[in-house]
């Protein structure tokens with residue numbers, strides 16, 4: 249069923265329920281659609297303003313897609329993900345200080361404010377990593393890149 253807003257030639261608005269738009273057209277043609285107020289069969293459809301009005305509520309903003317570059321056009325999603333990931337890593341590499349094998353000790357010094365707070369990167373063994381996590385030191389592990397960029 250669909251509902252149409254209708255208006256008779258005397259200006260009476262009313263609603264009509266029909267199985268389809270074709271059914272309305274056919275009934276209208278045979279003057280079967282009549283105004284409930286005055287009985288006029290001269291009716292026409294008016295835009296259903298109330299039903300297409302979505303109200304004040306803004307539609308939800310779509311999540312912002314990662315920035316794409318022309319070089320990504322036509323690439324498969326996996327290749328694009330790799331590019332975005334390596335760009336993120338490049339960004340990370342330029343904004344962090346490489347402390348190498350001193351990473352666990354340096355991460356602790358930063359955590360306990362014995363040295364200026366800054367972003368660092370380096371290596372830690374599985375055990376060192378776990379110890380840092382247990383101490384509450386905020387560390388994040390990065391998967392090792394195939395290119396070996398992070399050693």
Ligand SMILES: [Zn+2]
Pocket residue numbers: 256257258259260283284285286287288
């Ligand atoms: Zn009427």
